[in-house]
Amino acid sequence: MKQNILVELLTFWKNWHFRLLTDLAARMKSCSPWKSMEVFVTARPRDEELEMTRMAVQFELEDLNMRPDPEPLLTEMIHEAAYRGNTVGLHRFCPTENVAKIDREVLHSYLRNYYTPDRMVLAAVGVEHSLLVECARKYLLGTRPAWGSGKAVDVDRSVAQYTGGIVKLERDMSNVSLGPAPFPELTHIMIGLESCSFLEGDFIPFAVLNMMMGGGGSFSAGGPGKGMFTRLYLNVLNRHHWMYNATSYHHSYEDTGLLCIHASADPRQVREMVEIITKEFILMAGTVDEVELERAKTQLMSMLMMNLESRPVIFEDVGRQVLATCSRKLPQELCALIRNVKPEDIKRVASQMLRRKPAVAALGDLTDLPTYEHVQAALSSKDGRLPRTYRLFR
Numbered sequence: 001m002k003q004n005i006l007v008e009l010l011t012f013w014k015n016w017h018f019r020l021l022t023d024l025a026a027r028m029k030s031c032s033p034w035k036s037m038e039v040f041v042t043a044r045p046r047d048e049e050l051e052m053t054r055m056a057v058q059f060e061l062e063d064l065n066m067r068p069d070p071e072p073l074l075t076e077m078i079h080e081a082a083y084r085g086n087t088v089g090l091h092r093f094c095p096t097e098n099v100a101k102i103d104r105e106v107l108h109s110y111l112r113n114y115y116t117p118d119r120m121v122l123a124a125v126g127v128e129h130s131l132l133v134e135c136a137r138k139y140l141l142g143t144r145p146a147w148g149s150g151k152a153v154d155v156d157r158s159v160a161q162y163t164g165g166i167v168k169l170e171r172d173m174s175n176v177s178l179g180p181a182p183f184p185e186l187t188h189i190m191i192g193l194e195s196c197s198f199l200e201g202d203f204i205p206f207a208v209l210n211m212m213m214g215g216g217g218s219f220s221a222g223g224p225g226k227g228m229f230t231r232l233y234l235n236v237l238n239r240h241h242w243m244y245n246a247t248s249y250h251h252s253y254e255d256t257g258l259l260c261i262h263a264s265a266d267p268r269q270v271r272e273m274v275e276i277i278t279k280e281f282i283l284m285a286g287t288v289d290e291v292e293l294e295r296a297k298t299q300l301m302s303m304l305m306m307n308l309e310s311r312p313v314i315f316e317d318v319g320r321q322v323l324a325t326c327s328r329k330l331p332q333e334l335c336a337l338i339r340n341v342k343p344e345d346i347k348r349v350a351s352q353m354l355r356r357k358p359a360v361a362a363l364g365d366l367t368d369l370p371t372y373e374h375v376q377a378a379l380s381s382k383d384g385r386l387p388r389t390y391r392l393f394r
Helices: 024-030 032-042 047-066 071-082 096-101 104-114 129-139 203-213 231-237 267-284 290-307 311-325 331-339 343-353 372-380
Strands: 165-170 187-194 215-217 243-252 257-265 359-364
Touching: 047 071, 047 096, 071 165, 071 187, 071 243, 071 257, 071 359, 165 372, 187 267, 203 231, 203 243, 203 257, 203 267, 203 290, 203 331, 203 343, 215 231, 231 243, 231 267, 243 267, 257 267, 267 343, 267 372, 290 331, 290 343
Parallel strands: 165 359
Antiparallel strands: 187 257, 187 359, 215 243, 243 257
8 A cells, every 4th residue: 555645534434414403512522423533542452353353354355356346456456567566556455464464563553653643634514613623622632642652753755656567367257256147257457547646737637538438337237427428338338249348447646647447358359358448548639529528527527516415525525635635625616627628638638648658457367468568559559459460370
């Protein structure tokens, strides 16, 4: 896990809402989140609690390798390929052999280094500022945490270095069905290119581009706003019946970003699937239709506003933005930035992205997987086609 990402310590539970009460001040001062915060800071984990947690982590690691949805594992692999051996390219999931090594001292060392006041934000929604400050001073100031108050010494402040590359994992995917009905054996490919951090001005154009690409699974359910008119639905899933998935993802951090497309198909059609995805990457820097751009911007604004109808989401948005940027952009400001995105902005950021080396993650039967050099050549070409290969014997 990237250790220089600000550690989140949001004091109030997500499912705890502030309601208009006549005795709000009294409720605030005695509410359970403050008590829970105090318990968390001063608690000392018992040996049996640590052992139960180790067992839970072990179970999740085993489940990760057996589950039919490979997206979490592919996301881990694409980051490892894109940022080889540094920051966000380091393992997010604990290696199995390290689970038993995590003891109380390791946990306290981590908390001592990263759970420091300069890395924390106290976020609340629907509360008067003065009352929040009063409660924070009463319950948080002067409290000695269980992990001690020594100075942090091992904080990693390195900056992400994009490298590009490929990570492959050969695996039998024919037995991942959770029930008696057989699940088709699929090979999963994820191709990514470096985008930008969320602190840069191009973050909004990249978000619109990701929404414009859209995509999903062949059998995914959904109602209005599902994105059936996005490029990956219209150009990929609607035209190639053998494609089971084509989805765009955008991961953005404080010093880098990664835009990638996940695709899955039968192992015998891996080469054709990779070529279809590389063509879609090349088309990102081509002509952008005004109608599809307006649709993508409208859908992005709609998702933004719908999510912020929930107070727990507003609360989390406040905490995350202040942690990351030391300020908060209001929804109206974000919508204005989205409306200002022009077709030339999409072409510009896509062209810049295509100049970088690709990152490739592959999972399943990889017999017909093109070489990394061929994928790189396709993304450097005008049409996105893979170089032709000729075999003397078949």
